[in-house]
Amino acid sequence: MNIRQRCIFSFEDAMKMxxxxxxxxxxxxxxxxxxxxxxxxxxxxxxxxxxxxxxAMLNALIAMRLENMNTFTQLVERLTYDPHLRY
Incomplete structure (x- = not known):
């Protein structure tokens, strides 16, 4: 018998904390x-x-400058792999 455990909180709730x-x-x-x-x-x-x-585009460009990213490729890679920056 499989027992499903419910989530205590969602990813969005964790980000808010x-x-x-x-x-x-x-x-x-x-x-x-x-x-x-x-x-x-x-x-x-x-x-x-x-x-x-x-x-969202404007926020990404500001984050790009604050994080000292020189190229849009670096920005795209960071947005892809860093959920904190993405959300």
């Missing part, structure tokens, strides 16, 4: 609303794949 990192503190203090309003373009052209969210 962690203390905020330096990147999270900096991103939380910055106001991106004017920047996102300028960067966001209306969807006049429905062709091609859906773009990534503007806010």
């Amino acid at each position: 962690q203390p905020k990192s330096r990147i999270e503190k900096i991103i939380d203090t910055l106001d991106f609303k004017p920047v996102i309003a300028k960067l966001h373009q209306p969807d006049g052209n429905k062709r091609g794949p859906k773009p990534y969210p503007t806010c």
Whole structure:
């Protein structure tokens, strides 16, 4: 007989329990609303794949500079393997 054990808490709950990192503190203090309003373009052209969210892209670029990553390849690798940076 197999007994399934339920999860005590989810991955998201575990991330919320962690203390905020330096990147999270900096991103939380910055106001991106004017920047996102300028960067966001209306969807006049429905062709091609859906773009990534503007806010997520901006956060990734800020994290790239704060973590001293020189190339986008380094950023992609870090976002792939580091769940703390990704979420």
